[in-house]
Amino acid sequence: xxxxxxxxxxxxxxxxxxxxxxxxxxxxxxxxxxxxxxxxxxxxxxxxxxxxxxxxxxxxxxxxxxxxxxxxxxxxxxxxxxxxxxxxxxxxxxxxxxxxxxxxxxxxxxxxxxxxxxxxxxxxxxxxxxxxxxxxxxxxxxxxxxxxxxxxxxxxxx
Numbered sequence: 001x002x003x004x005x006x007x008x009x010x011x012x013x014x015x016x017x018x019x020x021x022x023x024x025x026x027x028x029x030x031x032x033x034x035x036x037x038x039x040x041x042x043x044x045x046x047x048x049x050x051x052x053x054x055x056x057x058x059x060x061x062x063x064x065x066x067x068x069x070x071x072x073x074x075x076x077x078x079x080x081x082x083x084x085x086x087x088x089x090x091x092x093x094x095x096x097x098x099x100x101x102x103x104x105x106x107x108x109x110x111x112x113x114x115x116x117x118x119x120x121x122x123x124x125x126x127x128x129x130x131x132x133x134x135x136x137x138x139x140x141x142x143x144x145x146x147x148x149x150x151x152x153x154x155x156x157x158x
Contacts, residue, residue, distance in 0.1 A: 015140040024124055024136045025053075031114050031138075032057050035066050040113040040154060042071040045128035046089045047082070054127070055096075062097050069158045072127065074102040089127075101157045110136075111148065119145045 019027055032039060039061060058068055070093060075086040094100050112120040120126075122136035139145070149155055 015138075017138045019122075019136045019138060021124060021129065021132065021134040024129075024134070027138060028112070028120060028126070028136075029057060031112075031118055031120075032061065035061060035114045036064075037115050038067045038069070038113075039115075040069045040071070040149075040158065041126050042109050042111050042152075042154075043125050043127035044073040044107045044109070045078075045082070045125045046070075046072055046086045047128040047130070048085050048089055049130065050126075050128050051089045051093070055092075058093075058096060058098060067158075068098045069101065070098055070127065071101045071103060071154070071157060073107040074104045077104060077107075099158060109152070113145050113149060113154075116145045116149065117142050119148055121148070 017027075061068055070090075072086075072090070075083050075090065078086050090100050090102070110122060110125055112118075112126055114120075117140065119139040119141075120136055121139070122134065124134035124136050
């Protein structure tokens, strides 16, 4: 049985705002550009079209010594059409200096944690989104970001 730890106070969530597929990337990009130390993105799917939009931002972050970690599905679990595309993007991200962690077994989580202060979570595949109806919640608060890192044991991968 898994027990969820409740926040110690109502102030654990400083700010929570909902975004959809139309408003997410503008706000998320702003958060990325303001990051100072570390960006963690967990997205089961990766497509070339989405990564081409994000690569300039990633290059800028890497130049500022911001660590980037991408946690994604192992390409062997993609269908044939997307396997080649995902493999190429993973190899390119790795060559850039991004830490890419591949997971096997029904990987489906979509989230991002920026500087252990901002948590994005919801249904949108951050590294592949194209045309579906989605929702993402931005939570500003170190307590919630750290709680998510600990609950998902992300520190074991990065």
